[in-house]
Amino acid sequence: MSAQVSVAGTVSTAVVRSLIASARKHGEQRVIGIRAVPDPSAERRFADSGEAVHVLPCISSLAVRQALLERAPQEWLIILTDRPTDDLGAGILAHFVNQRLQAPGVWDALNERFGADRIDRHLATLKKRLEVSQGLLRITPDDGWPAAPGAVLTMDHAFGTVARRRLKLADGPVDAFSVLEWTTRPDTAERVADLREFGGPELAEATLEWLTLQTGPARLPLQRLLELGRFAEALPLAFALHILTSTVGRSAQEKALTELALARLEYLWTGSGEQVTHPMLVSLGHAARSVIEAHLDSPARWHEAQTALQAADKVLSKIQAATVGHESILLPTGLSAALQRLASALSAFPETGIGAVEAFWTPVEAHRLAYPPRGSEPDPRVAPFHSAVRLARWLDGEDATPTTFADAVRLQSREHAWVDMAYNDAAAGVSDQLLAESLAHVLKLVEQKRQGHDRSFARLLTASISADEGHTTGRLDGEGDGVWHLERLLPSVVMPLARKTNALLLVLDGMSAASAAELSSTVLRGNEGWVEAIPVSSQRRGAAVAVLPTLTTLSRASLFSGELTSGGQSRELAGLAAAAKSGGIAQSVLFHKAPLDSARPGLSLHDDIATAIADSQTGLVACVLNTIDDALDKSDPAGTTWTPEAIRHLRPLLSHAMAAGRVVVLTSDHGHIVERRRGEMRSVGGASSARSRSVEGAASDDEILVQGRRVMAEGGQAILAVDETLRYGPIKAGYHGGASPAEVVVPVVVLAPMDKVPAGWKEAPLQEPLWWSVAATSAMAPTQTGNAGLIATDKGNTASLFGELDAQPVPETLARIGGGIIVSATYKAQKNIAGRLAVADGQVETLLNALAAAPATRLTKEASAVVLQVPPTRMGGAIAQLQKLLNVEGYGVLRVDGAQLVLDVPMLREQFGVTDHG
Structure with a gap:
């Protein structure tokens, strides 16, 4: 940092600069005479605004004359002399600015540097004012200080300017918030130290005192922290004070604990000269919370807030008050305590009911550290527990029992794919042993339920294969969304699409329905212009059924050929060419792994592939991506988050497809199961894969015998593993070939550019x-009043943990309030006023029920879209229609708060005449 160094003698460089600035305004003379002690050590040379300055002590009039004669042209000559005017004579004085010797005071120089005519009384009578004014002059910047408003130099202007210029206080109002935020800057302590060194300790102390004077009731404790040099600790200490002084709802014992903790901090306030009172600490604490919350709202400063909160936790721990922070929605200990309470509820599930789980999940989800902004490291415990809550909701729901194989396939695609995804996330686990036990408990319940579903699926699969369902149409019959035989997916879905609009078929080898759910969700939320498309007669995405056994050589060759067959890449190439020709596609092309991996250095995609996608004459481009299938052999598919970045080549393929306006079909040849190190390897003869074998000996309970046209094993029959714990070969990261729904059901996801959804x-x-987004059994969701401090450390404490919860359920009529609304006279009148509506009564009812039972009667727009079953891009229109229906006479029954929908339940009841009794 630059500084003006004080020199020996009575005239500082800052005073000289001030006189030069004044002289420039009033004439052309460049010699200034100053009455001062002509100390020889005061001589110096420097530049001012690019002009040379020579300060020269002269002990006699002769020395002055000599200096005038030797002055360089255009140089400023500053004569320091103590000779009387008579001794100098009129001839010498005529060379000086104003024809006289000047005797500037420090305050005169300050006025000049600040462009002021006078100095405010408060500044002029300041304690140690001479040292402060000299410090202000010494640190005057080369371009001067900002002019004082009204030509009056005040403390606010002088010290505010120093704080902003030298200490880098942010522009804007100076208050407790801005001063506390300033203390979080990494260079604050260094800048204060520099101010002490170059401006003097008096100026530094006066500036810090002025800063704290602007903070109102928080002044005294904050001033003491700054005096002690605790700049980096100020915000954490202040936030700890907020926790300690927030006594609402605390027991007498907890209040005593906080008072003792506050007493342990009293050493910080000693020596302040004034008594630090409780209201002062409260005020400082409130300011700290405001700063923390503002930083948490800023992705760029989120990490700073997290660091400050961790430091605040350490402060509370040091003063033996760590438990006081257990209810905080900001402190890390608050998140840990909330997770512990949730873990206790999950460990006791299902006996305690889903309501207890939801009640203890709400504070976890609401905690400000639970979901950091993108780019910040998330707390590794939150995602597994979020998934565990989702699994608990699913477990609590009605157990679907499909009666047809088509329904079983749809169940896997619509529900169990998401169960598998949540299971993988929860199974990733946490490092804390007690928390991990609760996750294990939920996972075990899921495994038991899924095992029954998997065996039921296998039985329906066997019957369907034996009866050769869908032989004529290539599609399994029955009401509902499409379920195709995989070998008929090309002629039934892909070719008709490619005839309407050019298509890109991406076959992700080994992609299960769960992997597709995760991947497609990431793509659709990526703001890249993709939407998912389904046939106009459908409500959910379709699915296909792999060829048996679920092996690549069987299913992938059959997929590309449009008929049951087997073989490798050459068979697939020939099969696609023939299928495309018969399907009316003039040009098609298929790329396997080798050309996909052969891009030139610097290119993300091979030229031939990019050219084919861009070529409007090529109706169908197909690519095989092997990342997922390779992971089954070489890595851990359960620990992989399937995003476009995780699957090699997928991101550039999607980008080129978007640029070309192509519809993209994401599908697979088969799914997979994950090895969880709990499986059994069964030695058998004639194993065709890790999950299939020849018919030698009877099938066990965890196996199934399949036989029929779509069984491509020798003789049209095979025994397939059903339970995910069974394998016939060495251990790998995952397997396929068996009869579990995760292996048999093939996802079919159609993506279209937002403005190019195909006809039909x-x-x-x-x-x-x-259940993925909201509590599915919200009718029994309890309130949380009075339960925030209950913690169970083992199952023996279950009664104390949940007794109060069970005693205060949300009335069942509240969770079904929508039914009363849509039959009310007011609702019918509102429908007549609103005119034609795209939202149906059933959608309104479902959303009202979900909102009424949600925490704080709020749901995100995204969750509301799931409840309404409308595309996200149409939520704006749906919300507008809902507000027309519900906001009678403009009252805010349903309002939008940022990314959330908020329902005012009391106003809803009042406006529509619905009582607590329905």
Whole structure:
């Protein structure tokens, strides 16, 4: 940092600069005479505004004359002399600015540097004012200080300017918020130290005192922290004070604990000269919370807030008050405590009911550290527990029992794919042993339920294969969304699409329905212009059934050929060419792994592939992506988050397809199961894969015998593993070949550019099941009043943890309030006023029920879209229609708060005449 160094003698460089600035305004003379002690050590040379300055002590009039004679042209000559005017004579004085010797005071120089005519009384009578004014002059910047308003130099202007210029205080109002925020800057302590060194300790102390004077009731404790040099600690200490002084709802014992903790901090306030009172600490604490919350709202400063909160936790721990922060929605200990309470509820599930789980999940979800902004490291415990809550909701729901194989396939695609995804996330686990036990408990319940579903699926699969269902149409019959035989997917879905609009078929080898759910969700939320498309007669995405056994050589060759067959890449190439020709596609091309991996250095995609996608004459481009299938052998598919970045080549393929306006069909040849190190390897003869074998010996309970046209094993029959714990070969990261729904059901996801949904298709709603986003059994969700401090450390404490919860359920009529609304006279009148509506009564009822039972009667727009089953791009219109229906006479029954929908339940009841009794 630059500084003006004080020199020996009575005239500082800052005073000289001030006189030069004044002289420039009033004439052309460049010699200034100053009455001062002509100390030889005071001589110096420097530049001012690019002009040379020579300060020269002269002990006699002769020395002055000599200096005038030797002055360089255009140089400023500053004569320091103590000779009387008579001794100098009129001839010498005529060379000086104003024809006289000047005797500037410090305050005169300050007025000049600040462009002021006078100095405010408060500044002029300041304690140690001479040292402060000299410090202000010494640190005067080369371009001067900003002019004082009204030509009056005040403390606010002088110290505010120093704070902003030298200490880098942010522009804007100076208050407790801005001063506390200033303390979080990494260079604050260094800048204060520099001010002490170059401006003097008196100026530094006066500036800090002025800063704290602007903070109102928080002044005294904050001033003491700054005096102690605790700049980096100020915000954490202040936030700890906020926690300690927030006594609402605390017991007498907790209040005593906080008072003792506050007493342990009293050493910080000693020496302040004034008594630090409780209201002062409260005020400082409130300011700290405001700063923390503002930083948490800023992605660029979120990490700073997290660091400050961690430091505040350490402060509370040091003063033996760590438990006081357990209810905080900001402190890390608050998140840990909330997770512990949730873990206790999950460990006791299902005996305690889903209501207890939801009640203890709400504070976890609401915690400000639970979901950091993109780019910040998330707390690794939150995602597994979010998934565990989702699994608990699913477990609590009605157990679907499909009666047809088509329904079983749809169940896997619509529900169980999401169960599998949540299971993988929860199974990733946490490092804390007690928390991990609660996750394990939920996972075990899921495994038991899924095992029954998997065995039921296998039995229906066997019957369907034996009866050769769909032999004529290539599609499994029955009401509902499309379920195709995989070998008929090309002629039934892909070719008709490619005839309407050019298509890109991406076959992700080994992609299960769960992987597709995760991947497609990421793509659709990526703001890249993709929407999911489904046939106009459908509500959910379709699915296909792999060829058996679920092996690549069987299913992939059959997929590309449009008929049952087997073989490798050459068979697939020939099969696609023939299928495309018969399907009316003039030009088609298929790329396997080798050309996909052969891009020139610097290119993300091979020239031939990019050219084919861009070529409007090529109706169908197909690519095989092997990342997922390779992961089954070489890595951990359960630990992989399937995003476009995780699957090699997918991101550039999607980008080129978007640029070319192509519809994209994401599908697979088969799914997979994940190895969880709990499986059994069974030695058998004639194993065709890790999950299939020849018919030698009877099938066990965890196996199934399949036989029929679509069984491509020798003789049209095979025994397939059903339970995911069974394998016939060495351990790998995952397997396929068996009869579990995760292996047999093939996802079919159609993506279209937002403005190019093909004719006969429509934009799909979000595909997540309801329990993924909201509590599915909200009718029994309890209130949380009085339960925030209850913690169970083991199952023996279950009664104390949940007794109060069970005693205060949300009335069942509240969770079904929508039914009363849509039959009310007011609702019918509102429908007549609103005119034609796209939202149906059933959608309104479902959303009202979900909102009424949601925490704080709020749902995100995304969750609301799942409840309404409308595409996200149409939520704006749906909300507008809902507000027309519900906001009677403009009252805010349903309002939008940022990314959330908020329902005012009391106003809803009042406006529509619905009582607590329905």
